[in-house]
Amino acid sequence: MSVLGRSQSTFSNYSRHVASMALHFGKIPTELDPEQVQEYMFMLQKRSKTPSQTYFKHCVYGLRFLLKSEGLPYEYLHLPSIKHEKKLPTVLSKEEVWQMLKSCQLLKHKVLIGLLYGCGLRCMEVRSVRLQDLDYDRQQLKVVQGKGKKDRYVPLSEHLIRVLKVYIQAEKPKTYLFNGQPVERAGRDFDSRYSQRGVQWAVKQASKAAGITKDVCVHTLRHTFATHLLEDGLDIVSLKNLLGHEQIQTTMEYLHIAQLDTQKAFSPLDTLFEKCGTK
Structure with missing residues (x-):
């Protein structure tokens, strides 16, 4: 991970999830059956409190990196795909x-x-x-x-x-x-x-x-x-x-997100009131 330029926080995050799974089953994840992995993933998904299921996703990412390090394909453990949600960020005035x-x-x-x-x-x-x-x-x-x-x-x-x-x-x-x-x-x-x-x-x-x-x-x-x-x-x-x-x-x-003068959006209610509000 260091050679690939990953940060210390990423290393800690991935290793923590892989270690948790190893402790849960008493063996390293690459020795597990795909069914055991699916069972563990289901448990994490149900336990995750946040809508984005961050804990679940980071576990998948950690296992992916483990498989990559061992030269094994993702299909080896039947890891689920992670859908990237497209959400616009919150912005303050x-x-x-x-x-x-x-x-x-x-x-x-x-x-x-x-x-x-x-x-x-x-x-x-x-x-x-x-x-x-x-x-x-x-x-x-x-x-x-x-x-x-x-x-x-x-x-x-x-x-x-x-x-x-x-x-x-x-x-x-x-x-x-x-x-x-x-x-x-x-x-x-x-x-x-x-x-x-x-x-x-x-x-x-x-x-x-x-x-x-x-x-x-x-x-x-x-x-x-x-x-x-x-x-x-x-x-x-x-x-x-x-x-x-x-x-x-x-x-x-x-x-x-930005409200630029050249493309600033407006509500049709504004123009409605401008044209009809005095009638």
């Missing part, structure tokens, strides 16, 4: 983002949400921001080894820079911009970056305090960043580079 920023009780959370929205960062990327990655003079943030192990630069708002300076002066972080609590697992010391759960909680709390009824998660702010930039006139190629997308097709999905 500028007023809702403003309310989230105003609702933050901690300066740390205000800076966090400012970076997620203002720079379009992923959860891991915002957790990994170091002091040395901030370039106030050029008004840029260097995103180091984002998804796909690629570096990129994103613009830093002058408004965010002012708040960053106040936050750093008050909190005095040493290496990473956002510090959490250092933990130790299995004899290994982990760095003290703000945890993924901590970032998720901060975003949920801010959206709740702002009275937003939409289903808001960390990635919602990245979707909102992309959509608002398109609506503000940024071209699609520049947006692709800012988001760090590999394929332009991924970025073009935001064209279905």
Whole structure:
């Protein structure tokens, strides 16, 4: 997996699912009968609480990688196909983002949400921001080894820079911009970056305090960043580079969400009332 450039989180995810299945049957999955695999998959599908059945899908992906590593076809275990659901992401209005920023009780959370929205960062990327990655003079943030192990630069708002300076002066972080609590697992010391759960909680709390009824998660702010930039006139190629997308097709999905002046949709009720409302 390392040679193929897969991330540590993918490795942990796949190996955890394969290990769970091995423990369930007392043997490695490649020694199982297809019927046993089907039975296990059915159990996972029924146990999955989310509509997307993430746990079920990740188990299939882990088993696929195991078979690939062993040089075996997917049909060896009769693995089911995974249908990719086409869902448009949730996007906030500028007023809702403003309310989230105003609702933050901690300066740390205000800076966090400012970076997620203002720079379009992923959860891991915002957790990994170091002091040395901030370039106030050029008004840029260097995103180091984002998804796909690629570096990129994103613009830093002058408004965010002012708040960053106040936050750093008050909190005095040493290496990473956002510090959490250092933990130790299995004899290994982990760095003290703000945890993924901590970032998720901060975003949920801010959206709740702002009275937003939409289903808001960390990635919602990245979707909102992309959509608002398109609506503000940024071209699609520049947006692709800012988001760090590999394929332009991924970025073009935001064209279905953005309300552009050239193609802004409207309801026929509006024109109906304009023409007939005074009669």
